Every structure is written in C-alpha cells, then in structure tokens.
Amino acid sequence: MQPLLFDSRDLGQTEEFLSQAYAKMSIGGDVSRPHTQIARRTLGSISVDQLNLNYGMSYDVDPLGKVCLCTVQTGSIVNQVAGDEEEVFGPGDVVLFAPPDRPYKGEIRRSRYDIIMFDPDLLQQVAGTEPGHKPETVRLLGARPISDAAGRHLERTIAYLRDDVLGNPVMAADPLVASSSGQLLAAAVLAALPSNVRAAPDAADRRDAHPQTLRRAIAYIEDNADAPITIADIAAAARVSVRAVQHAFRRHLDITPLGYLxxxxxxxxxxxxxxxxxxxxxxxxxxxxxxxxxxxxxxxxxxxxxxxxxxxxxxxxxx
Missing domain, CATH: 1.10.10.60 (Homeodomain-like)
Incomplete structure (x- = not known):
C-alpha cells in the first residue's frame, strides 16, 4: 500500500488538508511560504503519519474522535488539551497528543514527528469493556507514560508497526495482521499510559472462572483461531466477563487467553x-x-x- 503524500508551501492548502485528515482546525505560520510534508499509511483503523514542518505552525483543533499519539524526532511541540495545563514535548517523547473527545491547541516548532491515530473502540476491545457503557468506558488519564520503561515499550511498538508492518505491503493487506496490530497497539497504550482500567478480578469474576468457562473459551478459540478475534470475543463466547475468562486461564492453565490463542x-x-x-x-x-x-x-x-x-x-x- 502506497502512502498518502502531501507536500505544500501554501498555508491555506495545508489547513484544508489537515482539516480533512484530522478534524476541523485553524492554523497559522511564521514564514511566508511554510513547507509542510506529510506521509500517511493506514492499517485497519490505525493511521501513522510522518510529518516534517520547517516553520512554526500554530493550531486550534476540534475533537478528533480518535486516540491520537505523538512521537517527536526533532524540534518541539507546545500542546494544550482543553481543561489541562500546557505541555511541551521534545525529541524522544512519546505521548498522548489528544484524547478522542476534547479539542486541543498549540504550536509545532520546526519539528519532525509522527502522529498515530486509532479508533478508541480498540481500547475497549483490549480492556474488555463495551463502548458507551459507563463507568467501564476506557479513559486515558494523562499525556505521558507512567514510567520510562513503559514509554520505551510504547515507542518500540509504534516503530515496529510503522517500519515493519506498514513497510511490508503484503502483510499490511492481511485482515488478521490488521486486527492483531490494532490489539498490539491498544495493549501497549493501556500498559504505558495512565487510565481508568481496573487490573484485578472482583468476586464475581473469580466465581465465574470455573472449568466450564475455560472449556467454552477454548472451544471458541480453537474454532476461530484463523479469524481476527479479540479477548472480548472470547469472553462473550464463554458467557462471562473479560476478567473472569482471564482469571480462568490463569487459574487452570497458567496462561492468558491471548497466549493460548x-x-x-x-x-x-x-x-x-x-x-x-x-x-x-x-x-x-x-x-x-x-x-x-x-x-x-x-x-x-x-x-x-x-x-x-x-x-x-x-x-x-x-x-
């Protein structure tokens, strides 16, 4: 799959492209002919954009409706999500640039960086909650990783998807690869960034983690292993919560459901x-x-x- 390429020195043309590629926005530039270069690759609901701006660009953006991550190679970015304090991102940073439901604004300062966006339903699938069901709806609660190690893992995952998966057109075109890649990225995000996802099974989950649950889950996995299935699919087939099916596999087989898959x-x-x-x-x-x-x-x-x-x-x- 060839990347979508954009290369322009016209600020109005750049604003129009960015509004179509992301969300409605207004931008400004600090030079007369600002040079913007963007290469976009997509994999399922994931998009990975490599951007190079040789000028200072101000921006004010409506909510994206997607989880938006950013990795910075050169330059700096000053970003403020509505309701939060201003953040400054520099080379080596991998961060949550914007949550799906809030506008944001700031300035790109002569920077080369990546923007990674994906459907927030991927977080729901990995966490095992259904979209729209509060309080189980997954929310990311901070821009920066919870530790340096977590940040490095997320950065490596993004680089792997960008360079190894999207760099191989045959693999990128496979539906199972797309599904697995989405789950890999969402799991890395949940492991790296602060969120409201609870980690431990409750009493009901432990009660449901019996051998019959395990048998139903195993049967579903073995019947559908060649299809793009998620942990939520396995739990639904076993007729229990995600954490119950996870606890069942840990209790009886000392492995995770996705490990068994x-x-x-x-x-x-x-x-x-x-x-x-x-x-x-x-x-x-x-x-x-x-x-x-x-x-x-x-x-x-x-x-x-x-x-x-x-x-x-x-x-x-x-x-």
Whole structure:
C-alpha cells in the first residue's frame, strides 16, 4: 500500500488538508511560504503519519474522535488539551497528543514527528469493556507514560508497526495482521499510559472462572483461531466477563487467553508448513496467514515450541 503524500508551501492548502485528515482546525505560520510534508499509511483503523514542518505552525483543533499519539524526532511541540495545563514535548517523547473527545491547541516548532491515530473502540476491545457503557468506558488519564520503561515499550511498538508492518505491503493487506496490530497497539497504550482500567478480578469474576468457562473459551478459540478475534470475543463466547475468562486461564492453565490463542495459531502454522506443497508457499506467508506478522518473533516462538526453525519443517515437506 502506497502512502498518502502531501507536500505544500501554501498555508491555506495545508489547513484544508489537515482539516480533512484530522478534524476541523485553524492554523497559522511564521514564514511566508511554510513547507509542510506529510506521509500517511493506514492499517485497519490505525493511521501513522510522518510529518516534517520547517516553520512554526500554530493550531486550534476540534475533537478528533480518535486516540491520537505523538512521537517527536526533532524540534518541539507546545500542546494544550482543553481543561489541562500546557505541555511541551521534545525529541524522544512519546505521548498522548489528544484524547478522542476534547479539542486541543498549540504550536509545532520546526519539528519532525509522527502522529498515530486509532479508533478508541480498540481500547475497549483490549480492556474488555463495551463502548458507551459507563463507568467501564476506557479513559486515558494523562499525556505521558507512567514510567520510562513503559514509554520505551510504547515507542518500540509504534516503530515496529510503522517500519515493519506498514513497510511490508503484503502483510499490511492481511485482515488478521490488521486486527492483531490494532490489539498490539491498544495493549501497549493501556500498559504505558495512565487510565481508568481496573487490573484485578472482583468476586464475581473469580466465581465465574470455573472449568466450564475455560472449556467454552477454548472451544471458541480453537474454532476461530484463523479469524481476527479479540479477548472480548472470547469472553462473550464463554458467557462471562473479560476478567473472569482471564482469571480462568490463569487459574487452570497458567496462561492468558491471548497466549493460548497464540499457541493454537502456532500449531495451525506448524500444520500448514508440514502440509505445504512444493513451491506453493513460504514461511513468511504461512506465518502471516496465522496472524504472525513479525518473521523473527514467529521463528523464535516456533523453535521454542517445535525444537527447530520453521524453514526446516517447510524444507522437509517440499524437498
């Protein structure tokens, strides 16, 4: 998939493009011919924009309706979300630029940076709550990561999606890759940024974490492992809350539901490699068809499970 490219020295044209790409906004510039360069790639509901501004640009933006993250490479950004104090972001920062439901304003100061946006429903899926159901609706409560380590993990996740996934058009076009990538990003955001998501199961969750719950969840996973399913889907099939199904897997198998799903998908990829016809496929293609969009990680997990590299299994079959 080719990126959407924008390159202009006209401030009015830039404002029109930004209003269409983000939300209605007004902008200003501090030079007569401000140069704006933007490259956008998309993956499902995720968009990753790489921006380069060689001038100071002021902005005043309506609510985006999306979670908006920012990573800064050069320059600085002064940003203020309505109702919050002004923040200054510089090189190396990875932050929540704006929540979905609040306007924001500020100034880009000759900066090169990335904007990452995604549908807030992804947070709901990963957290296991339904959109619009208060007080369970997920809210991000701060712009900066809760720790340096959490920030580094979120930054690496963004870079991985931008460079490795979106940089591979074949993988980026796969629906399972898109679904898994969205969950990966949302999970990294919830792990890195302060939010209202509660961490521990309550008494009802613990009561529901019985073997029957586990059996229903396992049956659903094994029947749908080749489809883009979420933790919320697994919990719904087991007829319990997300935290109950998570507790059931931890209590009885010492693994998470998504960890178990990963094992089932790994077994599916193993079978596909063993049954491959000569010249008919590659390890990368098989891995991607089962939701493994990082070849190195797939090879590592496969070797840990089966004691040999995946290419050896394929070679045995096709030679």
């Amino acid at each position: 990963n094992q089932v998908r790994l077994a599916g990829a193993h079978t596909a490699l063993r049954e491959a016809e000569s010249g008919g496929t590659t390890v990368t293609a098989v891995a991607a068809s089962w939701g493994f969009f990082h070849p190195g990680r797939f090879a590592r997990d496969y070797r840990a499970a089966y004691g040999r590299p995946p290419q050896d299994t394929l070679k045995d079959r096709v030679t």
